[in-house]
Amino acid sequence: MVSYICCTKLNSMKYIKLYLLVAFLIVSCKTVQETSNKADNLVIPVVQDTREIQGGMWIPSLLEGINEQEMMQLGSKMTAKDIYDVNNSSLKDAIVHFNGGCTSEIISPNGLLLTNHHCGYGAIQSHSTVEHDYLENGFWAKSYEEELSNPSMSVTFIKRIDDVTAEVFSGITETMDEAAKMKLINQNILKVTKKVQKESWQDANVKSFYDGNQYLLFVTEEYKDVRLVGAPPSSIGKFGADTDNWMWPRHTGDFSMFRIYADANNKPAEYSKDNVPYKPNHYLPISLDGVAEKDFTLVFGFPGSTDEYLPAVAVDQIVNVLNPAKIEVRDNALKIVDSYMRKDPAIKIQYASKFASIANYWKKWIGENQGIKKSNAIQKKKELEAEFSKIVAEKDLVGYSTLLSDFEKLYSEIESVSLARDYWIEVAYRNVELLNITFRAFQLEQAYLNGGDGAFEKVKEATINRFEGFYKNYSAEVDKPVFEKLVGLYAEKSPKEYLPANMQGVNFSDLTNRVYSNSKLTSLEGAKELLTGSPEEVMKKLNADEGYIFGKELHTVFYSKMEPKFQELNLQLRAVQKKYMKALMDVFPNKRFFPDANSTLRVTYGQVRGYEPKDGVYYNTTTYLDGVLEKYVPGDYEFDVPQKLRDLYNNKDYGQYAENGKMPVCFIGTNHTTGGNSGSPAIDAYGNLIGLNFDRVWEGTMSDMNYDPDICRNIMVDIRYVLFIVDKYAGAKNLIEEMKLVHPKK
Ligand code: ARG
Ligand code: GLU
Numbered sequence: 001m002v003s004y005i006c007c008t009k010l011n012s013m014k015y016i017k018l019y020l021l022v023a024f025l026i027v028s029c030k031t032v033q034e035t036s037n038k039a040d041n042l043v044i045p046v047v048q049d050t051r052e053i054q055g056g057m058w059i060p061s062l063l064e065g066i067n068e069q070e071m072m073q074l075g076s077k078m079t080a081k082d083i084y085d086v087n088n089s090s091l092k093d094a095i096v097h098f099n100g101g102c103t104s105e106i107i108s109p110n111g112l113l114l115t116n117h118h119c120g121y122g123a124i125q126s127h128s129t130v131e132h133d134y135l136e137n138g139f140w141a142k143s144y145e146e147e148l149s150n151p152s153m154s155v156t157f158i159k160r161i162d163d164v165t166a167e168v169f170s171g172i173t174e175t176m177d178e179a180a181k182m183k184l185i186n187q188n189i190l191k192v193t194k195k196v197q198k199e200s201w202q203d204a205n206v207k208s209f210y211d212g213n214q215y216l217l218f219v220t221e222e223y224k225d226v227r228l229v230g231a232p233p234s235s236i237g238k239f240g241a242d243t244d245n246w247m248w249p250r251h252t253g254d255f256s257m258f259r260i261y262a263d264a265n266n267k268p269a270e271y272s273k274d275n276v277p278y279k280p281n282h283y284l285p286i287s288l289d290g291v292a293e294k295d296f297t298l299v300f301g302f303p304g305s306t307d308e309y310l311p312a313v314a315v316d317q318i319v320n321v322l323n324p325a326k327i328e329v330r331d332n333a334l335k336i337v338d339s340y341m342r343k344d345p346a347i348k349i350q351y352a353s354k355f356a357s358i359a360n361y362w363k364k365w366i367g368e369n370q371g372i373k374k375s376n377a378i379q380k381k382k383e384l385e386a387e388f389s390k391i392v393a394e395k396d397l398v399g400y401s402t403l404l405s406d407f408e409k410l411y412s413e414i415e416s417v418s419l420a421r422d423y424w425i426e427v428a429y430r431n432v433e434l435l436n437i438t439f440r441a442f443q444l445e446q447a448y449l450n451g452g453d454g455a456f457e458k459v460k461e462a463t464i465n466r467f468e469g470f471y472k473n474y475s476a477e478v479d480k481p482v483f484e485k486l487v488g489l490y491a492e493k494s495p496k497e498y499l500p501a502n503m504q505g506v507n508f509s510d511l512t513n514r515v516y517s518n519s520k521l522t523s524l525e526g527a528k529e530l531l532t533g534s535p536e537e538v539m540k541k542l543n544a545d546e547g548y549i550f551g552k553e554l555h556t557v558f559y560s561k562m563e564p565k566f567q568e569l570n571l572q573l574r575a576v577q578k579k580y581m582k583a584l585m586d587v588f589p590n591k592r593f594f595p596d597a598n599s600t601l602r603v604t605y606g607q608v609r610g611y612e613p614k615d616g617v618y619y620n621t622t623t624y625l626d627g628v629l630e631k632y633v634p635g636d637y638e639f640d641v642p643q644k645l646r647d648l649y650n651n652k653d654y655g656q657y658a659e660n661g662k663m664p665v666c667f668i669g670t671n672h673t674t675g676g677n678s679g680s681p682a683i684d685a686y687g688n689l690i691g692l693n694f695d696r697v698w699e700g701t702m703s704d705m706n707y708d709p710d711i712c713r714n715i716m717v718d719i720r721y722v723l724f725i726v727d728k729y730a731g732a733k734n735l736i737e738e739m740k741l742v743h744p745k746k
Contacts, residue, residue, distance in 0.1 A: 050073065050074055050607065050709075051709040051710070052592075053070040053073060053074065053592075054074070054605070054606045054607070054670045054672070054709045055592075055594075055604075055606075055670075055672045055703075055707040055709055055712075056592060056594035056604060056672055056707075057303050057306070057594050057595075057597050057602035057603070057604050057672055057673075057674075058594055058602060058603045058604065059161065059209070059216070059595065059600075059601075059602065059603075060083060060084035060092055060158075060161065060300075060601055060602065060603050061084050061086075061161040061216075063080035063083060063084065063603060064080040064081075065080075066592075067080070067603070067605075068080040070605070071296070071298070071605050074296045074605060074606065074607055075294070075295065075296030075607070075685050076296045076298065076605065076685045077685045077686055078091075078298075078685065078686065078687055082687060083298075083300075083603060084161075084603075086159075086160050089281040089282040090282065091282065091284075091300060091683065091687055092158060092282075092300070092601065093106075093157070093280060093281035093282035094106045094107075094280060094282045094283050094284050094681075095157075095158075095300045095301065095601065095680075095681070096113065096155045096156065096157055096260070097155060097156040097157075097158075097302045097599075097601075098113070098115050098119055098155055098258075098679055099119070099153050099154060099155065099226075100154075100156075101119070101304075101676060101678075102115055102116060102119035102302075102676065102678045102679040103115065103300075103301030103302045103676065103677060103678065103679040103680040103681075103693075104119070104155060104258065104679045105284055105300075105679075105680070105681040105689065106260075106280045106282070106283040106284065107283055107284050107286060107689065107738075107739055108283055108735075108738035108739050108740075109279065109280065109283055109738070110259070110277040110278075110279070110738055111259050111260040111261070111262070111277045111278030111279065111280060112229065112257060112258075112259050112277075112283075112735065112738055112739070113155065113226070113229075113257060113258040113259060113260060114255060114257055114679070114681070114689075114692060114722070115255070115256060115257075115258065115678075115679035115692075116254045116255060116256065116678045116679045116692065116694045117231060117232065117234075117237030117238055117252075117253070117254045117255055117256045118237075118238065118254055118356065118678065118694070119256070119678050119679045120228065120231060120256035120257075120258065121135075121238075121256075121352070121353050121356065122353050123148075123150045123153060123228055123258075124139065124228065124231045124256065125349065125352055125353050126150070127139070127148050127228065128349060129349075130345060130346060130349065133349065134231060135233075135234050135349065135352060136233060136234060137233050138230075138231055138232045138233040138236075138237075138730065139228065139230060139231050140229075140230045140231075140730045140731075140732045141227075141228070141229050141230060142732065142734060143734070144259075144277065147227035147228060147229050147259055148227055148228040149225065149226075149227050149228075149271050150226055150227065150228060150258075151271065153224075153226045153258075154222050154223060154224045154226065155222070155223050155226055155258075155260060156220050156221065156222045156223075157220060157221045157222075157223075158218055158219075158220055158601045159198075159202060159219045159220060159221055160218070160219040161216055161217070161218055161219075161601075162196075162216065162217045162219075163214070163215070163216055163217075164192050164206060164215050164216065164217045165213075165214050165215045165216075167188060167191070167192050167215075168185055168188045168189055168192060168206065168215040169185070169188070169215075170188055171184055171188070172184060172185065178571055178572065178574075178575045179571065182571070185212075189206045189215070192206055192217060193205060193206055193217070196217060196219065198219050201221065201267050201268050202219050202220060202221050203219070203220045203221075203222060204217060204218065204219050204220070205217070205218055205220070206218075207598055207599075207600050208598070209595035209596075209598065210581050210582070210585075210593070210595045210596075211309070211574070211577045211578045211580075211581040211596070212574070212578040212581075213578060213581055213582050214595065216600070218600065218601075221268055222268055223260045223261070223262065223268045223278065224268060224269070224270055224271065225260070225261035225262070225269060225270065225271045225272070225275050226258050226259070226260055226261070227258060227259050227261060228256070228257075228258055229257040229258055229259050229735070230256065230257040230726065230730065230732055230735065231256040231257070232253055232255070232256075232725050232729065232730065233642055235640050235641060235642050235645075236252075236253040236642065236645065236725060236729070237252070237253055237254055237255065237256065238252065238254070238356075239251055239252045239253065239628065239631075239638075239639070239641075240252055240631065240638055240639065241356075241637070241638035242356070242359045242363070242638065243638050243639075244631075244638070245359070245360060245363055245695070246360075246363050246364060246367055246695060246696065246697070246698045246701060247697070247698050248613075248619055248668060248697040248698070248713065248715060249619065249620075249623045249627060249666075250623060250665075250666045250695065250715050251623055251625075251627050251628045251631060251665050251666065252665075252666065252694070252695075252717070253665070253717055253721055253722065253725050254692070254694040254695070254717055255692055255694075255717055255722045255725075257726075257735065259277055259278075260277070260278035261275035261276060261277060261278060262275060262276060262277075262278040262279075263275060263276075264276065266278060266279050283740070284681060284683070284687070284688065284689040285687070285688045285689065285740040285741070285742045286688060286689045286719055286723070286739055286740065286741050286742065287684055287686075287688035287689065287690050287719070287741075287742055287743070287744050287745075288656060288657070288720060288723075288741050288742070288743055289743055289744055289745035289746065290659050290664060290690070290718065290720060291608045291621075291622075291667055291684070291690055291691070291718070292608065293607075293608055293609065293610065293621050294607050294608060294609070295607060295608045295684065295685070296605070296607060296684065296685040297605065297606055297607060297608055297669045297671055297682050297683065297684070297690070297691075297716075298603060298604070298605045298671070298682070298683045298684075299603075299604050299605070299669075299671040299673055299677060299680045299681070299682055299683070299693050299714065299716075300601075300602075300603055300680060300681055300683060301601070301602065301673075301676065301677045301679070301680030301681070301693065302599055302600065302601055302602070302676045302677070302680075303597035303599070303602050303604075303673060303674045303675070303676045303677050304597055304598075304599050304674060304675045304676030305596065305597050305598060305599070305674070305675075305676075305704075306596045306597040306674050306703075306704045306705070307596060307704060307705050308594075308596055308704075308705065308706070308707065309577070309580065309581055309584060309593075309596065310381075310577075310705060311381065311385065311404060311407045311411075311580070312378050312379075312381035312382045312385060313407055313408055313411045313412075314407065314411055315372060315377060315378050315381060315705055315706075316378050317411055317415060317418070318705070319368075319369050319372050319373070319378070321415060321418075321419060322418060322419060322422055323365045323368065323369050324369070325419060325422055325423065325426075325493065326361075326362075326365060326422055326426050327362060327365050327366055327369075328489065328493075329423070329426040329427060329431060329486060329489060329490075330358055330359075330361075330362035330426065330431065331362065332482075332485045332486060332489060333358060333431040333482050333485070333486060334355070334358060334359055334362060336478070336481050336482050336485065337351055337354075337355055337358075337478055337482065338355070340475070340477070340478045341355060342637065347475055347478060350472070350473040350474070350475060351473065351475075351478065353473075354473065358430070358431065364701050367698040367699070367701035367702070368701045368702045368704065368705070370698075370699075371698075371699055371700060371701060371702030371706075371711070372702045372705065372706060374699070375702065375706060375708055375711065377702060377705065377706040380706075381706075385404055388404070388583070388584070388587055388588075389404060391587050391588075392583070392587060395587075397583070397586070397587070399579075399583075400579070400580075400583040400586075400587070403576060403579060403580045403583060406572075406576045407573075407576060407580070410569055410572055410573050410576065411573070413569055414566065414569040414570070414573065416495040416497065416498070417495075417498065417562055417565045417566045417569070418566065419494065419495055420494050420495045420497075420498035420499075420562055421558075421562050421563075421566055423490045423493065423494040424490075424494075424554065424557075424558045424562060426486075427486045427487065427489070427490045428490075428551065428554045428555065428558070431482060431486055432479065432482055432483045432486050432487065433470075433474055433479045433482075434476070434479055434483060434515070434516075434519065434521060434522065434547055434551070435483070435551050435554065437467070437470070437521050437527065437547075437551075438521065438547055438548050438550070438551025438552060438554075438555070439551065439555055440463050440466060440467070441463070441521070441530075441531075441542055441548055441551075442548075442551065442552055442555045442556075443459065443463075444456070444459050444460060444463050444531075444538075444542075445539060445542065445552075447459040448535050448539065453535055456535045456538075460531060460538075463531065464528065464531060467524060467527050467528070468524065471523065471524035471527070476516060476522040476523070479516075479522075480512060480516045481512075483512050483515070483516070484508050484509060484511075484512040487503065487508055487511070487512075488508040490503065491503040491504070491506070491508070498557065498561055498562055499557075500553045500554050500556075500557040501553065502550060502553045502554075503554075511550070514546055515546050515547050515550055516547075518545075518546040518547075519545050519546050519547025519548070520541075520545055520547075521545065521547045521548065522547070529541075530542055530545060530548075581593075597674055597676070599676060604671045604672045604673060604677075605671065606669050606670030606671040606672070606709075606714075607669060607670055608621050608667055608668070608669045609621065609668070609669060609670050609713070610668070611668070611697070611699075611700075611710065611711055611713055612710075612711075613697075613698075613699045613711070619668075619697075621667050621668055621669075622664055622665075622666070622667045622718070623664070623665045623666045623667070624662045624663055624664055624665055625649050625662070625663035625664075625665055625721075626649075626662065627665065628641060628645070628649075628665060629641065629646070629649055632646075642729075644729055645729060648724075648728055648729065649663070653728060654724060654728070655724065655727060655728055656741075657720040657721070657723050657724040657727070657728075658720075659720070663720075663721065663724060664718040664720055664721060665717070665718060665721045666715055666716060666717055666718060666721070667691060667715075667716055667718055668697065668713040668714065668715050668716070669682070669713060669714055669716065670709055670712065670713065670714075671693070671714045672703060672707050672712065672714075673693055673696060673703075673714040674696075674703070674704055677693050677714070678693065678694050678695075679692065679693070679694070680692075680693040681693070682716045682719075684744060685744075686744045688742055688744055689719050690716075690718070690719055691716030691717060691718055691719050692716055692717045692719065692722060693714055693715070693716050694715060694716065694717060695714070695715040696712065696713065696714050696715060697711075697712075697713045697715060699711050700712035700713055723736065723739075723741075
């Protein structure tokens with residue numbers, strides 16, 4: 001019907017022609033799509049220079065048109081409706097938000113979920129003891145009965161996405177001030193959420209896109225009975241640990257498996273032994289055919305947050321002021337915790353999860369700073385801003401003429417309070433655990449002061465519950481040197497105008513000794529003892545505790561000085577950013593603008609591609625098991641390899657999962673991902689699972705502020721490695737039998 005066209009380097013005119021052509025193809029093939037959603041019969045021109053159509057995290061319900069065309073140009077055979085359809089089953093029905101932070105996907109008709117090892121880590125850790133160490137040795141349920149329940153875990157499906165922008169903006173006028181606008185917007189959101197049509201077991205929530213220029217409503221279903229099915233040992237699931245984290249070439253089998261359970265009607269239910277495996281509307285078939293350079297890939301998941309449209313002045317502040325401060329705090333905390341974990345196996349289990357999450361962003365910020373500098377991102381943003389200003393002046397767009405100078409002024413005003421706030425967050429909230437405990441106690445006191453006895457009892461119960469979990473993984477021996485080091489750093493480096501009085505002119509070693517020998521908050525028994533009695537008694541005991549007294553002053557300064565100033569300026573900044581976002585789209589109508597990530601379901605697409613990290617070096621797309629053995633250091637903390645895996649390697653016992661006699665492990669692509677995309681499926685041109693996203697490359701972690709198709713790559717485990725480990729390493733054939741394995745290339 002239509003002949004194949006080969007396009008080499010396209011200029012923009014050719015692009016437009018190409019779009020028209022593709023649009024024509026889509027229209028003329030409508031009958032084909034109506035009978036089968038698959039766009040198999042379309043012959044889509046392949047473009048050679050695909051850089052301009054990659055990057056971006058797109059809204060699944062709005063793919064028709066440009067995105068659908070771009071995907072086809074990259075090699076996809078799917079239509080927008082194959083990916084998201086409200087009335088028929090589509091890919092989206094297999095994509096599940098995993099416990100609020102990660103992504104997972106359904107890979108069997110019995111609700112089997114695949115996600116990353118690092119996403120299931122907390123759950124695997126919670127079932128582990130020194131005797132049954134599933135982190136160390138792995139865990140495999142050989143039947144439904146052996147699957148392990150996880151009381152506080154839940155997963156969420158997206159049932160429907162509606163645009164509610166008009167309702168949310170109803171009544172808003174330009175003359176209103178920002179606070180009044182926000183108030184009315186929030187009231188409208190509440191109204192919209194209340195009147196939405198949904199089933200009783202469903203939820204609805206509204207989220208802002210394009211910095212508040214668009215609002216979408218999500219109807220969701222949350223399942224609360226999610227059980228652990230399988231996890232490889234950390235020497236596979238976390239191979240290379242923190243040394244290899246955020247790095248390519250990579251050899252980590254970062255996966256674990258869970259299962260969703262539902263009530264007898266397949267609806268969400270609290271955990272019950274009578275619940276049954278969930279029957280999904282769609283589950284992903286798994287391709288055994290692997291990937292080759294330039295193959296189309298789509299990553300479907302819940303990216304957390306990006307800041308792609310910040311002005312140069314903001315990026316400059318992050319890279320040169322805020323990131324360095326946070327990196328230094330964590331650098332110090334991590335060194336201390338690491339030294340204790342290496343000495344003591346019990347402490348290693350206790351701190352495994354906390355350490356990994358602190359180390360993760362520490363390393364990411366270092367990579368981000370390097371990437372922003374190396375790619376000249378700040379300069380490039382300045383050039384874009386110069387171009388923007390020129391067009392605004394030429395077209396006399398008065399409403400936009402002060403945006404950049406407003407940013408300059410506000411970012412300079414907010415700098416010291418942002419920095420002080422980051423010190424408080426990193427020291428008093430995140431990294432010194434005793435201070436975090438004093439923060440919980442502080443909240444209890446505030447609840448009492450503001451809400452009286454009723455509020456006190458409620459918050460007290462929640463606080464004790466939290467403490468019960470917290471102290472299981474707490475060691476005052478580890479925390480004490482962290483306190484001394486970090487509190488000292490805070491006092492030395494945080495802006496003086498926000499420094500609590502009790503941090504000025506003190507001897508930190510004496511202070512630390514005093515706090516850790518006298519405070520009752522260093523143990524669960526002590527903490528419970530403080531919280532026993534009438535509200536008045538509890539307040540009296542708390543306010544006599546050395547640890548609490550110290551922490552309370554930090555938290556008081558945070559709430560009375562930092563937060564008010566920060567929120568006041570931040571509200572103004574958000575208003576300018578909202579206008580700037582709209583202005584960018586008006587001033588550059590031909591540029592592609594995706595809405596920044598906000599933990600909602602998104603599609604990103606690209607191709608399997610290698611990259612050049614530095615002059616003279618080229619990284620291939622794929623790693624193999626050979627590389628695992630190259631990195632192998634017997635008995636090492638991060639690079640040990642289990643005997644069984646070495647045996648399988650030596651015997652080349654790869655079953656049906658090998659590629660030309662070799663076992664693929666990981667591969668990279670140009671998909672634009674961020675934190676939250678962990679566990680997201682990598683999907684081929686036909687909708688089959690080919691990999692499992694788990695990371696980005698070091699040189700490209702700046703993609704949160706500056707996606708660059710030449711150097712930003714996401715890292716995926718090859719799905720054949722996952723199957724090989726499940727089948728050959730763990731012998732969990734029961735799981736392989738549940739799945740649907742396919743050969744789309746044959
Ligand atoms: N960097 C990946 C992500 O951002 C993996 C983190 C888990 N692994 C680790 N070694 N901390 O989540
Ligand atoms: N590991 C990240 C996560 O947990 C994904 C990597 C990234 O930030 O791109 O979501």
